[in-house]
Amino acid sequence: MAAMTRREFIANGAKWVAVASIPAVLNINPLRALAGAEAPMELVDYLKLFEVDQELIAKIISAGLDRGGDFCDLYFEHRVSNWVGLQDEAVNRAYCNIDYGVGIRVVNGDQTGFSFTEELTPEAMLKAAQTAANIANQSAKPGPVEFSFHRAPNYYPVEKVWADVGIDQKIPVVQELNAKLHDRDSRVTKTRVWYGDWTSTVLVASSDGTLSCDYRPMAEIQAGCTAEQNGQREENSYSLSARKGPEHFSKENLDKVATEAVKNTVVLFDAVKPEAGEMEVVLAAGSSGILLHEAIGHGMEADFNRKNESIYSDKIDQQIAEPMVSIVDDGTWESARGAINIDDEGSPTQKTYLVRDGILRSYMHDLISSRHYKVKPTGNGRRESFRYDPMPRMRCTYMLPGPHTKEEVIGSVKKGIYCESFTNGEVHIGPGDFTFYVKNGNLIEDGKISKPIKDINIIGNGPEVLKRVVMVGNDLEMSVGSGMCGKNGQSVPVSMGLPTTKVSAITVGGINS
Amino acid sequence: MNKENQLALARWAVDQAKKAGADAAAVDVVNSRDIEVEVREQKVDKLKESTQNSLGISVYVNNRYTSQSTNDLRENTLTRFISEAVAMAKYLTEDEFRGLPDPKYYPGRQDIDLKIYDGGYESLTSKERIDFAKAVEDAARSHSDKVIACTAGFNDSEYRSVKVHSNGFEGTAEGTVYSAGAESTVRGEGDGRPSDWDWRTFRFLKEAVAPEVMGHSATERALTKIGQKKIDSGVYDLVIENRAASRFIGMLIGPMSAASIQQKRSFLDGKLGEKIASDKFTMIDDPLLVSGFGSRLYDGDGIAATRRVMIDKGVLKSFYVDWYYGRKLDWEPTSSGTSNLVFEQGDKSLEELVAQMKRGILVTGFIGGNSNSVTGDFSVGIIGMFVENGRRVKPVNEMNISGNLTEVMNQLVEMGNDPWIYASWLRPSVYFRDIQFSGV
Numbered sequence: 001m002a003a004m005t006r007r008e009f010i011a012n013g014a015k016w017v018a019v020a021s022i023p024a025v026l027n028i029n030p031l032r033a034l035a036g037a038e039a040p041m042e043l044v045d046y047l048k049l050f051e052v053d054q055e056l057i058a059k060i061i062s063a064g065l066d067r068g069g070d071f072c073d074l075y076f077e078h079r080v081s082n083w084v085g086l087q088d089e090a091v092n093r094a095y096c097n098i099d100y101g102v103g104i105r106v107v108n109g110d111q112t113g114f115s116f117t118e119e120l121t122p123e124a125m126l127k128a129a130q131t132a133a134n135i136a137n138q139s140a141k142p143g144p145v146e147f148s149f150h151r152a153p154n155y156y157p158v159e160k161v162w163a164d165v166g167i168d169q170k171i172p173v174v175q176e177l178n179a180k181l182h183d184r185d186s187r188v189t190k191t192r193v194w195y196g197d198w199t200s201t202v203l204v205a206s207s208d209g210t211l212s213c214d215y216r217p218m219a220e221i222q223a224g225c226t227a228e229q230n231g232q233r234e235e236n237s238y239s240l241s242a243r244k245g246p247e248h249f250s251k252e253n254l255d256k257v258a259t260e261a262v263k264n265t266v267v268l269f270d271a272v273k274p275e276a277g278e279m280e281v282v283l284a285a286g287s288s289g290i291l292l293h294e295a296i297g298h299g300m301e302a303d304f305n306r307k308n309e310s311i312y313s314d315k316i317d318q319q320i321a322e323p324m325v326s327i328v329d330d331g332t333w334e335s336a337r338g339a340i341n342i343d344d345e346g347s348p349t350q351k352t353y354l355v356r357d358g359i360l361r362s363y364m365h366d367l368i369s370s371r372h373y374k375v376k377p378t379g380n381g382r383r384e385s386f387r388y389d390p391m392p393r394m395r396c397t398y399m400l401p402g403p404h405t406k407e408e409v410i411g412s413v414k415k416g417i418y419c420e421s422f423t424n425g426e427v428h429i430g431p432g433d434f435t436f437y438v439k440n441g442n443l444i445e446d447g448k449i450s451k452p453i454k455d456i457n458i459i460g461n462g463p464e465v466l467k468r469v470v471m472v473g474n475d476l477e478m479s480v481g482s483g484m485c486g487k488n489g490q491s492v493p494v495s496m497g498l499p500t501t502k503v504s505a506i507t508v509g510g511i512n513s
Numbered sequence: 514m515n516k517e518n519q520l521a522l523a524r525w526a527v528d529q530a531k532k533a534g535a536d537a538a539a540v541d542v543v544n545s546r547d548i549e550v551e552v553r554e555q556k557v558d559k560l561k562e563s564t565q566n567s568l569g570i571s572v573y574v575n576n577r578y579t580s581q582s583t584n585d586l587r588e589n590t591l592t593r594f595i596s597e598a599v600a601m602a603k604y605l606t607e608d609e610f611r612g613l614p615d616p617k618y619y620p621g622r623q624d625i626d627l628k629i630y631d632g633g634y635e636s637l638t639s640k641e642r643i644d645f646a647k648a649v650e651d652a653a654r655s656h657s658d659k660v661i662a663c664t665a666g667f668n669d670s671e672y673r674s675v676k677v678h679s680n681g682f683e684g685t686a687e688g689t690v691y692s693a694g695a696e697s698t699v700r701g702e703g704d705g706r707p708s709d710w711d712w713r714t715f716r717f718l719k720e721a722v723a724p725e726v727m728g729h730s731a732t733e734r735a736l737t738k739i740g741q742k743k744i745d746s747g748v749y750d751l752v753i754e755n756r757a758a759s760r761f762i763g764m765l766i767g768p769m770s771a772a773s774i775q776q777k778r779s780f781l782d783g784k785l786g787e788k789i790a791s792d793k794f795t796m797i798d799d800p801l802l803v804s805g806f807g808s809r810l811y812d813g814d815g816i817a818a819t820r821r822v823m824i825d826k827g828v829l830k831s832f833y834v835d836w837y838y839g840r841k842l843d844w845e846p847t848s849s850g851t852s853n854l855v856f857e858q859g860d861k862s863l864e865e866l867v868a869q870m871k872r873g874i875l876v877t878g879f880i881g882g883n884s885n886s887v888t889g890d891f892s893v894g895i896i897g898m899f900v901e902n903g904r905r906v907k908p909v910n911e912m913n914i915s916g917n918l919t920e921v922m923n924q925l926v927e928m929g930n931d932p933w934i935y936a937s938w939l940r941p942s943v944y945f946r947d948i949q950f951s952g953v
Contacts, residue, residue: 087776088841090606090607090608091605091606092577092578092605092606092607092608092611093578093579093580093605093608094578094579094580094601094602094604094605095579095580095581096579096581096582096598096601097581097582097583098581098582098583098584098585098594099583099584100583100584100585101584110558111556111557111558111559111560112558112559112560112561113559113560113561114559114560114561114562115561115562115563116563116565117563117564118565118566118584118585128563131562131563134560134639135557135560167601167604167605168604171604171605189777190776190777190778192776226776226777226778226887228777233777233887233888234887234888235777235778235885235886235887273890273915276746276913276915276949276950276951277746277951277952277953278952278953294881307553307662307664308661308662308698308706309662309698309706309708310706311704311705311706313706315704387563387565389559389561423883424881424883425881426880426881426894427880428708428880428896429706429708430662430698430701430705430706430707430708431701431705431706431707431708431738431741431910432704432705433880433894433896433910433911434880434881435880435881435882435894435913436881437881437882437883437892454885454890455883455884455885455888455890455891455892456892456913456915457881457882457883457892457893457894457913457915458913459880459881459894459911459912459913460911461705461911463704507743507911507912507913507951507952507953508913508951509882509892509893509894509913509914509915509951510892510915510949510951511915511949512746512747512748512949512950512951
């Protein structure tokens with residue numbers, strides 16, 4: 001049951017996450033009764049899952065507003081997470097976790113009172129509401145009289161819900177992927193495969209009288225391998241994740257996972273360290289979007305700005321990059337890991353322009369910050385689970401395509417590096433310093449890709465680096481791996497995307513000649 | 514839930530698993546009460562209070578293994594949950610190394626009070642928590658008129674856990690942890706807003722560091738960063754301040770686990786008994802340290818905890834061997850993971866170490882970076898101070914240090930006398946010679 005902590009901030013690739021699993025074939029998941037081919041479901045189904053009705057919800061919200069406050073919301077969540085793992089050629093471990101509860105929040109100005117309970121009895125919920133109510137100290141406000149149900153469009157349809165997929169159906173997939181890993185290269189000596197799925201069902205009720213729901217599936221597969229050659233060892237991993245059902249693990253996708261995992265491992269035998277210092281850096285299309293996530297994404301989360309902590313706090317409407325640079329944070333990218341139909345405060349998701357044509361446009365807001373700035377919420381209020389209060393978080397953050405081809409971008413570099421895969425990154429919001437760690441890439445010499453490189457950290461300053469984005473490719477791709485973003489102790493799944501992009505100078509960790 | 518209730522629940526769950534067909538089972542029941550106060554501009558920004566419970570169960574059926582956890586502890590649901598766990602285990606592949614530890618490793622548990630539970634916890638009031646956090650913030654803000662943002666906080670947790678194995682192990686633990694501090698952001702040169710923090714942790718309320726100390730320090734640390742810039746790439750001496758040195762220690766710990774060795778993911782494979790670091794480096798794992806943040810009487814496998822020298826004057830003496838991977842490797846179990854780490858100290862303070870540097874960088878914080886556990890290569894971002902002839906000259910940032918742990922650990926020339934006592938890894942400041950820095 002010990003769950004290893006995921007790295008803070010972004011972490012891609014295989015992590016030995018020990019969570020837990022249930023044989024859904026045995027029909028114990030309460031959701032199974034609700035499951036249709038396409039995700040659920042009617043409001044009544046959600047209410048039934050949490051054993052509440054609208055009258056009880058109204059009563060709890062009223063208890064939350066018993067000492068005043070601007071608003072109160074309830075976040076009901078049920079989550080089933082499953083992992084099946086292979087090590088040493090055997091599918092010899094399985095984990096399952098069931099999590100169930102409600103988070104109750106009372107907001108008074110920018111002050112938050114929060115409590116949660118894992119027991120959904122009226123008594124336990126009323127007690128939690130009274131605890132959260134303590135943030136305010138005025139006369140009681142009335143709760144909602146009646147609710148209206150907001151149905152959001154679904155950006156992640158599934159062919160089959162996870163509740164209908166038992167471990168017996170996952171084991172052959174794990175074994176197939178394992179066989180493919182060994183098939184790819186005889187130098188592979190150890191393999192590790194994890195097959196994970198989690199399904200989170202949420203119901204959000206607010207004192208403004210709205211009820212909204214979301215049904216969030218997640219599919220994740222990770223392959224890791226160790227390879228040996230002449231006494232030298234290397235390891236690497238590759239992951240594939242999306243808000244989909246088991247259909248995501250098609251033969252083609254498993255082939256891709258195996259190919260990439262093995263290729264990214266054995267290439268390390270020949271990899272070198274670049275020279276240390278500032279140089280031109282080309283970021284490959286796809287998961288290089290980690291650059292945006294760290295260089296500008298976190299700094300544009302409105303909580304850091306309303307608290308005056310971010311380097312972007314006074315830059316709205318300023319030109320911060322070349323006109324070819326437009327950056328969005330988008331909850332609507334179909335089936336992406338970071339997509340959400342509604343945020344965890346019940347606000348509809350959207351595609352939000354952070355930078356348009358080089359000009360800084362909008363922060364990412366939750367309800368508290370949108371009230372502070374007197375703007376509409378952008379649907380970025382997210383939380384790790386019902387145990388936490390929400391805050392502005394990214395969804396799928398990417399740069400829109402630009403005018404250049406990939407060949408033009410690489411061809412323009414005399415001496416630099418090309419970065420392809422990453423393990424993690426971090427940013428310090430105030431100074432704007434950020435890093436990301438390159439696991440795979442290449443040197444670029446005289447406009448051509450040359451030797452492979454490995455294990456280097458890249459460090460820069462957000463606003464400085466954005467100014468140095470001098471070429472943007474026309475080949476936008478979204479990351480396909482299992483990225484998690486950490487902030488103030490809360491982790492949420494995110495996606496990142498980028499076209500092939502050149503930064504004219506950034507500091508690369510390497511070896512001094 | 515009190516200890517007796519937890520024990521009764523855990524024993525019941527073990528019985529249920531056996532009734533459902535498991536050969537063996539291990540159950541952990543954990544509950545905690547957590548309170549979090551955050552203060553900004555002398556107003557309560559956030560007040561969070563909660564109680565949580567969870568039950569985790571590992572079941573073994575003919576050497577088949579699964580581990581499951583839930584927070585839904587209603588008897589009916591739990592009964593079903595446990596029988597499903599047993600049913601699921603049957604689908605998995607037999608693994609001869611899976612099973613509960615041999616009971617011969619259970620005895621020998623010390624009968625001592627680790628002093629990790631503050632009996633006065635209950636008497637702490639919300640107002641006291643808020644007042645403490647306000648005092649930290651007030652000190653941070655009053656330290657300089659350059660402060661543009663500051664958040665201070667006070668958190669505490671009271672936890673209780675029991676572990677029951679079907680082959681005879683039973684253990685209980687309870688503890689309290691408080692933490693408090695602030696993060697301060699100051700007006701820098703140009704657009705930058707340097708920030709830094711000072712948070713400390715304590716087991717007993719009476720051991721709390723004065724709020725003024727943390728508040729002033731958070732702001733002072735941020736002020737020293739004003740004007741930070743990268744300097745030329747090159748080879749410099751390096752001193753890592755105690756609290757930041759955990760980043761470095763952490764890169765060694767993963768490769769020291771039996772799982773890493775068995776999975777061929779460790780650069781320390783085959784190095785037992787060999788010199789892997791400078792003779793100034795001695796690292797001891799001490800689970801029995803009084804009031805330590807990692808103190809415990811038994812490890813995750815229920816095996817009795819003992820003090821163990823892990824690295825002795827640079828020589829690798831022991832790995833972290835848990836029961837499962839120990840069996841795979843045919844090694845004796847040691848400990849499933851780090852408890853408290855203590856280090857042999859030198860005789861110099863941080864100031865004295867810095868004073869010795871002719872041309873070097875004092876690192877006060879790391880940012881990002883990673884290491885390759887198979888090769889020992891690493892590359893991490895740093896924040897710190899350029900030092901010349903023992904004097905702090907100017908703040909630096911946006912630089913990386915890179916190298917290989919095997920080489921770098923031998924470049925360690927001196928440990929400080931200043932262990933950071935607010936965490937389970939009590940690391941002092943460390944001095945390394947000739948480290949690769951990349952900057953301009």
